[in-house]
Every structure is written in structure tokens, then in C-alpha cells.
Amino acid sequence: MHKKLSAFLLALALCASAQAQTLSGGGTLLSEIAPHWHMGVGVEAMGDFAIPADISNTIGGDVGVYSTSVNVKAQGAWDMRHFLTLSLDYSYNYYDFSSPDAPFSSMNRTGAMLFYTGRIDERWGVFTSANLSLGSAIGESLWEGAQFSVGAGATYAVGSNLTVGFGGMAYSRLDNNWTGFPIAFIDWKLNDRLRFRTFAGGAFFYDVLGDGSLILTFSGEYKNLYYRLARNAYNERQSVCDSYIQIKVGATYHITKYAYVSASVGGNFWRDFQMRAGGDKSERIDVDAAPMFMVQAGWLF
Secondary structure, three states, rough: OOOHHHHHHOOOOOOOOOOEOOOOOOOOHHHHOOOOOOEEEEEEEEEEEEEEEEOOOOOEEEEEEEEEEEEEEEEEEEOOOOOEEEEEEEEEEEEEEEEOOOOEEEEEEEEEEEEEEEEEOOOOEEEEEEEEEEEEEEEOHHHHHHHEEEEEEEEEEEEEOOOEEEEEEEEEEOEEEEEEEEEEEEEEEEEOHHHHHHHHEEEEEEEEEOOEOOHHHHHHHHEEEEEOOOOOOOOOOOOOOOOOEEEEEEEEEEOOOOOEEEEEEEEEEEEEEEEEEEEEEEEEEEEEOOEEEEEEEEEEE
16 A cells, blocks of 8 residues: 555656745655745744554554654756755654653654756756755664665656656665655646646645735645664664655745745554664554644745
8 A cells, every 4th residue: 555655646746847936844855846936045944743643553552743843945046947946954753652662752853955957948857856864763873864865857848737757766765775766747737726736745736816825735745754763682773764644735824925824734644663673674563544733934035
């Protein structure tokens, strides 16, 4: 199920012929497909809360996941043909297990993402991305939790309202081999207010007032979060991958030209924690579906 759903939700998209901007949500590839581009720097703070959900294995009990993060993003363009985004972010994630046998709790992550898209001519374009993520339990080395991903591809404007593209992506996994997959994306303008795009997830955007001040979204994204854990009793290196599908609806409102707020509600589905020790699988913890809530605030300079 995970492989099938992730293959769909990890489809890529970009706006090869328009001025695209970030979707609030931090330094992720999904955040690169929103309807507007901001030339300059943006700072955003976010809170993401998943209420406790039952665990279906021997550990028992339930787990709630609470995250706070801050993101700094710089965007620029030249010759109206080349568009570049550099994103830096940090997050603190708390896994609130009710069981006294909790395998981990407080985590932190930091990372940097570089995203480029350029136009070759009126129809053809290219894109590439590179991402470095560092994740670990509090007190462990972030550098020992390093994870990389790279991707590239080409875009083609079928018409004024539809752009498609294909490429490939590869990413590393803690205590596991690199993996790769083909990528494809769609940028489809259904009408003057409604747009559908995919990029490491998929999203519908609806411009309520027609001026970009209030945007409604419906999105889905497959997430893989890797963390370095403390060594076990046998002095083996340990890690955990937190993977799940997040589906949500939300609204972003621009209070002023430079300030905006956003709120989303939805659910986290098919969540599991895959733990590894000494490079081998050691334990898998399955978590039931859980409602989630997200709030954000940002300022554009």
C-alpha cells in the first residue's frame, strides 16, 4: 500500500512558464508549487499537531506527535527564464508515547533545499532539486542523521493551461541503501481561479477573491522523516523512519502585502515507525489514523 500511494503522491510538478511562489509549509518540495512567486526572502513559523492515536503492536498505548518549526526561504529570478529557491529550516518534534516503553521522544531536524527551474524556450523547460536533511534524537549527533536527495527532469507546455514533465529522483536512507524512482508532474489551470499541481505531493488551489489574498487548498503528501537514535545495548547504531500520508484542507490569508497566516485540518494515515539497528530492521510500530491541525504565520521581505 505504501509503495503504491507514495508513487502517486511523490509525483512532481512545477510551473515552468509562470512565476510560481512558495506554498506555506516550510522547506519541502511540496511547498514549491503554490500559485505565486515572491522575489526576496520570507520567514515562516509553523505548528503541526497530530492528536494521540492507538499503536497496534506490543508496545501498546497511543502516541501523539507535536511539531514546531521555522523556515527561511529566499527566491530570485534572472532573465525571466531562471528561477531559484534556497530554503533553510529547523524543527522540533515531540513523540508523546503513553507507554513507559517509548522507544524515543524528543527529536530535532534541520536542513537546506535548493530548487531550480528554467525555461529553454516557450514550451520546453528543466528543473533540478537538491536537499540535505539532518535529523536526530535530542543529544545525538545531527550529522550522523544526514540524508540526501537529488532530482532532475524536463517540462513541456502542452498549451497555455497545461504543463507536464518527467524526470527522476534518488534519496538516501539512514542505515539503508539509496533508492530511486521516476517522477512525473502536472500543472493544470482548470479556470481563472482553480489550479491543480503536483510536486512531491499534489494540491488544488482555489483563489476565492480572484486577487490572491485568500487561497483555499486541498493537498496530499507522502512524508519520510529519518532520525538518528542512541546506540543500543549492543553498541549498534540505531535509526528510525517516521513515514505517513498527510491529507489536509486549508486556507492562507494575506493580511497585508507582506504578512500572511494559514490554518489547515486533515489527517495522517498509514503511519509507521520503522526502526533499524546495526543496518537491519529491528522493529516496526504501526499507528492508527489521526486527525491533525496546522497553523502558520509568515512575513515576506
